[in-house]
Amino acid sequence: MPGVTIKGLTKRFGEIAAVEGLHFQVKPGELVSLLGPSGCGKTTTLRLVAGFLRPEAGEIWVGDRCLSSPTTVVPPERRRMAMIFQSYALWPHMTVAGNVAYGLRFKKGLPKADRERRVREILKVVQLEGFEARYPGELSGGQQQRVAVARALVVEPEILLLDEPLSNLDASLREEMRFEIRRLHEAFGITTLYVTHDQAEAMVISDRIAVLHRGRVVQVGPAAELFEQPKTRFVAEFIGKTNLVDGVAAGSDIVTRGSLRLRVASADLTPGAMVTVSIRPHEIDVVTDHPGRVLSGGENLLRGIIHRVHYLGDGIDCQVPLVGNDVILRVTAPPSLRVRSGEPVILAVAPAACVPLTEGGE
Ligand SMILES: Nc1ncnc2c1ncn2[C@@H]1O[C@H](COP(=O)(O)OP(=O)(O)O)[C@@H](O)[C@H]1O
Numbered sequence: 001m002p003g004v005t006i007k008g009l010t011k012r013f014g015e016i017a018a019v020e021g022l023h024f025q026v027k028p029g030e031l032v033s034l035l036g037p038s039g040c041g042k043t044t045t046l047r048l049v050a051g052f053l054r055p056e057a058g059e060i061w062v063g064d065r066c067l068s069s070p071t072t073v074v075p076p077e078r079r080r081m082a083m084i085f086q087s088y089a090l091w092p093h094m095t096v097a098g099n100v101a102y103g104l105r106f107k108k109g110l111p112k113a114d115r116e117r118r119v120r121e122i123l124k125v126v127q128l129e130g131f132e133a134r135y136p137g138e139l140s141g142g143q144q145q146r147v148a149v150a151r152a153l154v155v156e157p158e159i160l161l162l163d164e165p166l167s168n169l170d171a172s173l174r175e176e177m178r179f180e181i182r183r184l185h186e187a188f189g190i191t192t193l194y195v196t197h198d199q200a201e202a203m204v205i206s207d208r209i210a211v212l213h214r215g216r217v218v219q220v221g222p223a224a225e226l227f228e229q230p231k232t233r234f235v236a237e238f239i240g241k242t243n244l245v246d247g248v249a250a251g252s253d254i255v256t257r258g259s260l261r262l263r264v265a266s267a268d269l270t271p272g273a274m275v276t277v278s279i280r281p282h283e284i285d286v287v288t289d290h291p292g293r294v295l296s297g298g299e300n301l302l303r304g305i306i307h308r309v310h311y312l313g314d315g316i317d318c319q320v321p322l323v324g325n326d327v328i329l330r331v332t333a334p335p336s337l338r339v340r341s342g343e344p345v346i347l348a349v350a351p352a353a354c355v356p357l358t359e360g361g362e
């Protein structure tokens with residue numbers, strides 16, 4: 001089972017660099033998501049990996065084979081890869097069995113009986129037994145998606161490529177299919193590159209996530225690492241909600257902004273440097289309504305006034321302008337806390353929850 005290595009990949013369309021100097025790796029048997037907003041170069045990357053596009057610079061390696069470079073592009077059908085599209089791309093005039101068998105069209109020497117057996121087996125895996133004779137028009141969106149998955153798996157590809165395969169499904173089915181894709185990945189262990197703009201989907205499905213911004217990979221890591229240790233403003237804001245506070249390092253682990261003084265997680269800031277600190281709204285405790293609560297000495301205690309309270313069921317969302325400076329923090333409090341607009345409060349934030357972004361810029 002080979003992995004995929006992308007080295008300095010660049011693809012331009014006229015003036016636009018859709019993908020620029022891309023580097024990342026999918027290890028053997030790993031599922032990596034490419035996550036980013038619309039237009040950031042996800043589909044272009046996938047089409048480069050599939051062999052539909054020629055790069056202007058860089059290389060794509062699968063195991064010890066270089067499949068793409070500016071001078072050579074191994075054609076898609078010789079890459080031992082299968083791709084699943086957002087639109088499913090099923091043949092409407094072919095039955096379910098016919099569509100899945102179509103995936104085997106390049107396996108020339110395969111006897112008919114083996115072909116039929118493999119189609120039957122893979123339909124069982126995606127839980128579509130008994131649907132062999134139906135046409136795509138007689139299936140729900142989720143079932144059509146399963147046919148597309150079966151057609152990709154039936155060829156036993158070395159690499160599986162998926163481009164936003166769930167975005168045409170309604171919300172509840174989309175969630176169910178996330179688990180289904182993860183289950184299939186665990187069953188088959190095929191090296192997989194999965195493209196999505198949906199952070200929750202990427203978090204459920206992936207071993208690691210590569211965040212793409214304007215044609216570049218800005219950070220790669222497991223979901224928890226990206227959420228807890230974002231390196232850039234873009235990653236901090238794209239994965240979950242956050243507060244970003246711009247300030248100046250006043251010590252190795254102190255960031256100030258006006259009268260605000262925050263003790264932060266890192267201990268190696270350069271005094272005088274500009275620093276942006278990311279604080280997740282649910283990591284901030286509203287403490288005045290807990291008279292019994294013991295404040296630990298290490299916490300940052302900040303005075304503020306509750307503002308714009310929104311009850312969301314599983315939490316209360318509010319804005320808290322701090323007293324004495326221009327910072328407004330967004331706070332998610334537990335729903336049991338009956339905070340009221342205009343109420344003065346103290347916010348407690350553990351230094352570990354104040355994460356300085358290590359890379360400047362966006
Ligand atoms: N065939 C093409 N011709 C011209 N521009 C393209 C083409 N394909 C993609 N682009 C441009 O490249 C950028 C990245 O597109 P794409 O890879 O489709 O993004 P994503 O899949 O992340 O939404 C966009 O600005 C898009 O308009």
Ligand SMILES: [Mg+2]
Pocket residue numbers: 042043044
């Ligand atoms: Mg796309």
